[in-house]
Amino acid sequence: MENLDEPVTKTTGGYIVLPKKHPLVFRTGQPDKNKHRIGKSACDQCSYCTEFCPRYLLGYDVQPHKVMRSLGFTATGADYWNQMAELCCSCGLCTLYACPEELFPKEACDQSKQNMRAEGVKYVQKHPVKVHPMKEGRRVPLKMLMKN
Ligand code: SF4
Ligand code: SF4
Numbered sequence: 001m002e003n004l005d006e007p008v009t010k011t012t013g014g015y016i017v018l019p020k021k022h023p024l025v026f027r028t029g030q031p032d033k034n035k036h037r038i039g040k041s042a043c044d045q046c047s048y049c050t051e052f053c054p055r056y057l058l059g060y061d062v063q064p065h066k067v068m069r070s071l072g073f074t075a076t077g078a079d080y081w082n083q084m085a086e087l088c089c090s091c092g093l094c095t096l097y098a099c100p101e102e103l104f105p106k107e108a109c110d111q112s113k114q115n116m117r118a119e120g121v122k123y124v125q126k127h128p129v130k131v132h133p134m135k136e137g138r139r140v141p142l143k144m145l146m147k148n
Pocket of ligand 2: 049052053054055056062064087088089090091092093094095105106109
């Protein structure tokens with residue numbers, strides 16, 4: 001937020017005040033169009049975003065690296081990749097920590113969820129929910145998050 005007159009609401013978790021030139025402000029302040037364009041050309045499908053995703057590790061079918069494919073397959077195929085975003089909780093770990101290319105998989109998931117809603121596509125969980133065996137080993141230490 002930039003408007004200091006905005007009220008605190010019941011959904012407000014807290015505020016972190018950063019200078020305008022902070023890299024995080026620059027990254028999050030870019031228009032979505034730019035974020036998607038960069039992702040479309042630079043994502044190398046390494047899948048780190050998925051491997052660290054807390055929802056994926058809990059066993060849900062959230063796979064942001066596959067959602068990134070929807071940026072390039074807008075004419076056909078996006079409906080399929082979009083579904084891997086439906087159970088994303090928008091925590092932002094993939095965008096702010098996991099992606100080595102500093103891309104925006106969380107924002108790609110946000111867009112995919114919006115597209116699915118607009119088209120009335122209903123998500124169906126295809127596999128039983130099973131916790132990933134590496135879940136505990138892939139927890140991100142708070143210090144690393146702050147360092148990032
Ligand atoms: S971590 Fe980044 S580069 Fe790797 S698949 Fe995800 S979005 Fe693409
Ligand atoms: S923003 Fe979504 S896809 Fe990214 S790590 Fe969080 S839950 Fe997973």
